[in-house]
């Protein structure tokens with residue numbers, strides 16, 4: 001349900017973008033993707049936004065009608081580059097119309113897919129699934145480790161600042177750090193003004209080494225808070241890459257049904273909760289469904305991961321004929337339609353914006369953009 005707004009606050013586009021990028025950091029998008037600000041100026045003031053899965057000409061038309069200055073879409077309208085802008089394709093016409101009418105377009109695509117609380121989590125919610133804290137194929141090279149040094153009396157203040165900036169989260173646990181007491185030495189030069197001891201003398205100090213993990217996309221905020229919260233003239237720190245998987249980023253999701261259910265009952269549950277008219281599925285395996293793998297959009301590349309993680313069913317879309325054979329009675333493979341699998345993504349945008357900016361108007365588009373029709 002769209003909220004009814006009495007007053008809608010204007011916001012600078014850059015403030016909205018900042019909130020969206022906290023939800024889905026742009027660095028998490030796949031190399032082929034084009035998420036981010038597609039048209040518009042970050043300084044532009046926005047009074048109303050339309051939320052949609054796809055940005056089409058009809059959606060731009062709708063934005064003009066309801067006087068919205070921003071369209072937030074899941075799929076980027078410009079995906080593989082534009083060489084001309086003469087209106088000969090629907091992409092060109094959409095972009096031209098947006099620019100002529102000062103409408104900004106922002107897309108969160110694979111960077112949102114790669115977040116645990118993104119598209120797949122929304123599908124799991126709709127199906128009433130539990131244990132939804134595990135991605136099917138986690139991303140690597142997304143975590144780094146910070147080491148820094150401070151006297152014990154100021155350590156708590158510094159740790160708090162680092163936690164607040166996004167460091168120290170491991171799975172279900174926050175505020176994680178490791179702390180070791182040791183002896184530091186240092187000697188300031190003639191221009192130095194050390195917080196401890198005197199310049200030009202080698203000093204020895206009892207210090208605490210703090211080790212703390214952080215996602216790479218929070219690096220700038222964490223380092224800024226390190227510098228602000230630390231009291232040394234020269235803050236000593238090291239940042240290391242890690243080879244760990246990041247438990248909350250990656251493709252797909254694995255979750256569980258509270259009570260196992262027959263395959264046909266589960267197909268019926270998908271139909272009713274995900275409003276899909278047609279489910280294309282592999283042969284029934286004869287097993288009960290308990291563990292559910294999900295990847296909204298085109299997720300067949302995750303089939304082997306779903307089987308390896310012993311999922312009983314894999315819900316995705318855009319499955320080709322021969323790929324159904326690959327299920328090989330190990331798993332019930334369900335193609336529920338691309339649009340159908342991602343239709344609830346707009347709810348993620350609205351929940352975020354309502355939470356961050358309660359008086360800002362973020363409305364679901366009324367345009368059905370599904371290019372696939374069923375007869």
Ligand SMILES: [Zn+2]
Pocket residue numbers: 075296297298338342
């Ligand atoms: Zn998609």
